[in-house]
Amino acid sequence: xNRVVEYIRQVKEESSKPVCAFLYDLNHLRQYVKRRxxxxxxxxxxxxxxxxxxxxxxxxxxxPIVHGFEVAxxxxxxxxxxVSPDIPILFGGPGKTNEEIEGAIQHHVSLIHVESLDELxxxxxxxxxxGVVVPILLRVNxxxxxxxxxxxxxxxxTQFGIDEEIITEAIRMARSLQGVKLEGFHxxxxxxxxxxxxxxxxxxxxxxxxxxxxxxxDLQISYLNAGGGIGVNYADLQQQFDWxxxxxxxxxxxxxxxxxxxxxxxxxxxxxxxxSGYYAAEVLDIxxxxxxxYAVIRGGxxxxxxxxxxxxxxxxxxxxxxxxxxxxxxREYQNCELTVVGQLCTPKDILAKDVAVSSIRTGDILCFQYxxxxxxxxxxHDFLSHPHPDHIYLD
Numbered sequence: 001x002n003r004v005v006e007y008i009r010q011v012k013e014e015s016s017k018p019v020c021a022f023l024y025d026l027n028h029l030r031q032y033v034k035r036r037x038x039x040x041x042x043x044x045x046x047x048x049x050x051x052x053x054x055x056x057x058x059x060x061x062x063x064p065i066v067h068g069f070e071v072a073x074x075x076x077x078x079x080x081x082x083v084s085p086d087i088p089i090l091f092g093g094p095g096k097t098n099e100e101i102e103g104a105i106q107h108h109v110s111l112i113h114v115e116s117l118d119e120l121x122x123x124x125x126x127x128x129x130x131g132v133v134v135p136i137l138l139r140v141n142x143x144x145x146x147x148x149x150x151x152x153x154x155x156x157x158t159q160f161g162i163d164e165e166i167i168t169e170a171i172r173m174a175r176s177l178q179g180v181k182l183e184g185f186h187x188x189x190x191x192x193x194x195x196x197x198x199x200x201x202x203x204x205x206x207x208x209x210x211x212x213x214x215x216x217x218d219l220q221i222s223y224l225n226a227g228g229g230i231g232v233n234y235a236d237l238q239q240q241f242d243w244x245x246x247x248x249x250x251x252x253x254x255x256x257x258x259x260x261x262x263x264x265x266x267x268x269x270x271x272x273x274x275x276s277g278y279y280a281a282e283v284l285d286i287x288x289x290x291x292x293x294y295a296v297i298r299g300g301x302x303x304x305x306x307x308x309x310x311x312x313x314x315x316x317x318x319x320x321x322x323x324x325x326x327x328x329x330x331r332e333y334q335n336c337e338l339t340v341v342g343q344l345c346t347p348k349d350i351l352a353k354d355v356a357v358s359s360i361r362t363g364d365i366l367c368f369q370y371x372x373x374x375x376x377x378x379x380x381h382d383f384l385s386h387p388h389p390d391h392i393y394l395d
Contacts, residue, residue, distance in 0.1 A: 001369070005319055007394060008280045008365055012321050018282035018298035019365050021390035022376055026061050029276035029372070034065050036243060036272070041251045044264045047090055049228055050076055052269030052373035053277070057393045059083050062272070068110065070228075070267035074103040081107050090225070090267060092139065092186065094159050101126050105134060111223065113139045113186040115161060117170060120180065127179030134179060137225055138162055138170050139186040142209065160188070171217050182219070184262070185210055188227025192270070196242040199230060200249035203264070207257045214259060224264050230271040232370055234312050241271065270373040277372020279304045279389070280319075283364050284343075286331050292354075293338050297366055300342015300349045303389050304371060305379040313352040316340070319365040332361040340366060344384055 004023050012019050037046050045067035050059060054076060059069070060083055068088030069080050074097075080089055091104045092113035101123055104112055114120045114136050127134045141161035162170050174182040187206050193199050203226050210224050230246075233239050254264070281297035288294070301307070307314040324330050338357050342349040351368065381388060 001317075003394060004278050004280075005317075005367065007392070008319055008367060009321065012282075012323065012365065018284060020281050020298045020303070020387070021279075021392050022303075022371065023278045023280060023392045023394060024055075024058065024372060025276045025278075026057065026393055026395040029058070029061055029273065030065065032275060033062060033272050037065055037067070039243070039247050040266075041247065041254050043254055043258055043262070044250070044266065047088075047265060047267040048272055049267045049269030050079065051377070053273045053375070053377055054079055055376075055391065056083065058273060058372075061395075063087055066272075067265075070269075074100040077103055077107050077109065090265070092188070092267075096122075098122065098126060102130070105130055105132060111135050111137050111183060111225075113137050113225070114170075114174075114180075115139050117162065117166070117173060120170065120173060120177070124177040124179035132179070133181050135183045136174065136180045137184045137186040137223060138167070138174060138182065139188070140164055140167055140170075140209075142187060142189060142205075161186075167213070171213065171219070175217075182221075184221045184223035184225065185213070186225040186227065188225075188229065188267070190229045192231030193229050194231045194233050194239075194241050196246040197249065199241075199246055200253060202226075202229075203250065204253050204257065207253070207259075211257070211259060221259065221262055224262055226264055226266055228266065228268045228271070230266075230268055232270055232274045232373070234310075234314060234370060237315055237369060272373075274370045274373040277370070277375065279368040279371040279375060281342075281366055281368075281389075283360065283362055283366060286333055286338075286360060286362055293333055293336050295338055295340050295360055295366070297340060297342055297351070299386075299389060300344050301351065302342065302344060302349075302380050302383045302386060304351065304368065304375045306371070306374045307351045308348055309374070309378065313355050314368050315370065316352060316355075316366045316368045318357060318360050319367055320359075320361075321363055321365060324363055330361050330363065332359065333357070334359045343386055 047068045047070045048066045049070040070090040072093035088110040090111050091109045094115045139161040142164050281299040283295050285296040337354045340352040
């Protein structure tokens with residue numbers, strides 16, 4: 001964090017333009033992810049889900065560290081292949097087009113996660129026409145119950161996966177088709193789970209289900225993909241998911257429950273990149289309206305949509321600056337509650353609401369922490385045609 005703050009102050013001193021930038025600490029990213037990869041039990045592999053942040057510099061930094069990448073489109077496959085011609089890729093997500101399936105085959109995707117019976121048959125059809133056999137995992141929407149988390153993709157009606165109630169039909173169909181090879185199962189049931197013990201219990205539940213299917217259908221299974229779902233606590237940055245507790249419980253679970261020859265895959269996105277990213281934006285104006293105080297920043301949700309999307313106040317620190325070029329007095333608020341908004345012409349352009357600050361002035365810079373995932377990647381960049389932020393990679 002100190003390195004990032006120092007760089008932001010340097011940018012402010014060297015330019016007359018209001019500060020607006022995403023900053024990524026690549027050294028922190030490298031060490032953070034490396035530790036998690038190395039601490040996993042040996043039958044496990046960690047893939048990075050690039051939907052969280054698919055910037056080339058992020059992919060290049062993680063390619064030598066992670067076991068591979070998880071993608072959800074042909075465009076993401078091409079981003080990976082532009083960095084590495086052979087690193088393993090997992091391809092998931094609903095609504096795959098024929099072009100995407102063909103592209104996955106052409107670019108040697110390791111596993112395709114099948115989302116429906118029709119998709120299974122289309123993959124088989126395309127594979128047979130190309131004279132290949134495609135390795136697949138069946139993505140299953142289990143009935144649960146599951147731990148509480150911010151988003152649920154299973155245990156209820158969603159567009160994700162094959163309903164557990166028809167898994168018998170899906171397994172029999174997959175085994176009857178000549179163009180696919182059933183390598184295992186994929187479960188991505190929830191997102192942003194903060195409870196390490198509950199996450200271990202979730203993986204144990206997956207083991208139980210898969211072992212029942214192995215016995216029932218006499219299956220030879222190579223992979224159980226436990227998905228991602230490990231979260232980030234934006235409300236309290238000091239209370240994050242307990243990774244060490246998770247891997248300790250996971251090691252015990254694997255020793256007792258892992259079927260012979262099966263590997264366990266994890267595909268984390270937000271959890272891996274969020275802590276290494278920052279969004280810095282200069283305060284253009286501070287004002288009061290109907291009894292509430294506001295800071296208007298150079299930027300907003302068209303750059304950093306996550307707070308608006310998840311309806312939370314994103315954590316930030318105030319970086320004090322002393323540059324003031326105007327002849328009139330610099331406005332300041334002290335010891336107050338403040339709402340941080342952007343430049344868009346909508347009252348929904350809010351990044352933090354009614355947050356306590358000790359001091360803030362026009363011209364200071366707000367640095368939003370844990371902004372390395374689902375920030376720029378999911379934002380409506382060109383709404384109102386404001387300039388894009390800078391993207392700075394510190395290494």
